[in-house]
Every structure is written in C-alpha cells, then in structure tokens.
Amino acid sequence: MEEKALQTQVAELNRKVDLLLEYVNQQRLKTNQLEDLVSDMSIVGKDIYDTAVEELDNRMVNFDLDQVKGLVLRILRNVGNMNNFLEMFESVTDLMKDAGPIFNEVVIDFTKKLNELDQKGYFEFFAETGKIFDNIISHYSPSDVKELADNVVTIMETVRSATQPEMMTALNNGLKIYGSMEMENVPEYSILKVMRELNKPEMKRGLGFFVTFIKNMAAETNKN
Incomplete structure (x- = not known):
C-alpha cells in the first residue's frame, strides 16, 4: 500500500517536472522570438535611418539635433495651448453645424429677395441708369467736370433758393398763367x-x- 502511494507521488512529481520543463521551453522559444524581432527591428531601423540620412544629404538638408530637441520641447511646453486650440476648433465646428441651417435660410431668403427685385425690374433699371452715366461721361470732358466742381456750391445755393416755398409758389403761378394763355389768340x-x-x-x-x-x-x- 505504501509502495503504491509512493509510485503515485513519483508519477505526480514527474508530471509537474514535465510541465515545468515545457513551460521553460516555451519561455525560451518566446525569448528567442523576441530577440529575433528586436534584431530584425534594429536592422530595419538602421536601414531607415541610413536611408533618411542619405536622402537628406542628397537634398542638402542640414539636420540640427539641437533644433529638433528645441522643437520637441516647445511642443511639450505648448501641449495645453494645443488642447485649447483643439477645443476652440471643436467649438467652432459645433457652431458651424448649428448655424448651418440658419445660414441656409438666410441664403434662401436672400435669393428670393433678389428674384423679387429682378421681377420688379430693379436690375434692368440700374442697368439703364448706367447708360445715363455713360452718356454723361462721353459728353462732358474732365475740364467740364472740374468747372462743375468749382461751381457746385453756387449751384446748390441757387437750387436751395429756387426751392423755397415762396419761389415755388411764384413759379407755379407763372406756369399756370402761361398754361392758361391762348398763344394763338394773343390780342394785339x-x-x-x-x-x-x-x-x-x-x-x-x-x-x-x-x-x-x-x-x-x-x-x-x-x-x-
């Protein structure tokens, strides 16, 4: 009975030893694989570095490590500012999303208003008004315009005086009298x-x- 129990313990011990050896072997394989991966990555990294250095040298690009270090430090110092900028950008994006429908409504209303003005003939009127200015420019010389500018105060004073109520009344009365006269039957x-x-x-x-x-x-x- 004791011999059987001893054999059982030995068998259990052998099983555990086998498991331990298998685990050790697996760890060794993983370690070898990791070492191979690190070795391959080192080779690839070295090739990339050599290629980058050669390409920069061919393009005559000076690569200053101090400047790169300074750039990295500046980026690290301004992480907060970059976060603030990104938050502001997100806020602007949200605002544009919210204001998009309103802007579309404004564009639609503006288009309708332009169409309404076009239907009423505003654009055609302004186009014809442009011809008036063309005729004025082609008819008068720059010296005429200069003389007009020199006398514009006098002209405005004359217009203001002529448009006074008493002057308008007198002018209106004169026109009425002239209109009531029979020019073909004026007595001698x-x-x-x-x-x-x-x-x-x-x-x-x-x-x-x-x-x-x-x-x-x-x-x-x-x-x-």
Missing part, C-alpha cells in the same frame, strides 16, 4: 392802348415789381 395792342393799360393798378404793380427786381439784381451784381 397799339401804343395808345398800352398807355391806357399802364394806368391800371395791376399793371402799375407789375411795373413796380419788374423795376424793383431789376434794381435789386443790379445791386446784387455790383456786390459780387
């Missing part, structure tokens, strides 16, 4: 009849207005 006046007409109150007021107007115009001319 002899000198004697003219003399009699001059004695009428309305003619005297008319002559007074005319004489006063001439005198004031002469006085204004003398001032200038």
